[in-house]
Amino acid sequence: MQGVGGVFRVDDLGLPGVLRVVPPRYADGRGHFSETWNARSFAAAGIREVWVQDNQSLSRRAGTVRGLHYQSPPHAQAKLVRVLRGRILDVAVDARAGSPGFGHWVGVELSAGGGEQLYIPAGFLHGFVTREDDTEVAYKCSDFYAPECDGAVRWDDPDLAIDWGLAPAAATLSEKDARAPLWSSWQSPFRMEGA
Numbered sequence: 001m002q003g004v005g006g007v008f009r010v011d012d013l014g015l016p017g018v019l020r021v022v023p024p025r026y027a028d029g030r031g032h033f034s035e036t037w038n039a040r041s042f043a044a045a046g047i048r049e050v051w052v053q054d055n056q057s058l059s060r061r062a063g064t065v066r067g068l069h070y071q072s073p074p075h076a077q078a079k080l081v082r083v084l085r086g087r088i089l090d091v092a093v094d095a096r097a098g099s100p101g102f103g104h105w106v107g108v109e110l111s112a113g114g115g116e117q118l119y120i121p122a123g124f125l126h127g128f129v130t131r132e133d134d135t136e137v138a139y140k141c142s143d144f145y146a147p148e149c150d151g152a153v154r155w156d157d158p159d160l161a162i163d164w165g166l167a168p169a170a171a172t173l174s175e176k177d178a179r180a181p182l183w184s185s186w187q188s189p190f191r192m193e194g195a
Helices: 039-044
Strands: 009-012 019-022 025-028 031-034 053-059 065-071 079-085 087-094 105-111 117-120 124-130 135-141 150-152
Touching: 065 087, 079 087, 079 105, 079 124, 087 117, 087 135, 105 117
Parallel strands: none
Antiparallel strands: 009 019, 019 117, 025 031, 053 135, 065 124, 065 150, 079 117, 079 135, 087 105, 087 124
16 A cells, blocks of 8 residues: 555455554664554555544563453444554454454564554454563554443453463463453454344
């Protein structure tokens, strides 16, 4: 897809709608410049979200897990995730009942050095694990935070079998994430369109 300054690379990752986007970077003696969002260019790749909220997190320790999170309808969120400092494994799980990918996951390494972004449509669980200390992550959301719609599923669920590259005992977790329900006991609020 073409941006103002060049061509964005868009990679299909095997789960419908989940895309890795790599904006072009232009380096000189000062550093580099990159256009990270362009509504026209992203729309050409099928990403037509209206972003209403930007979030940013700092994780002090490598091995910090944030997820697997979601917001249920009517405030379901699509996300566009990028790393400002450090490196993460970013994970999306298809949680849309009726989807052929239901319960399947994809993990992508994102880094500040690489500038990659991950687009995750509404209807997916999202989480990441930090690979470096002092990692900062920024992401755009297509709906506002709604605490009544906020939820989580266990990051280390045995049925999902996500390869985080981390032993469960080594993870740094929030209390919310440590108490999240298992996939098998969780009822998805999401449905695949047409299913």
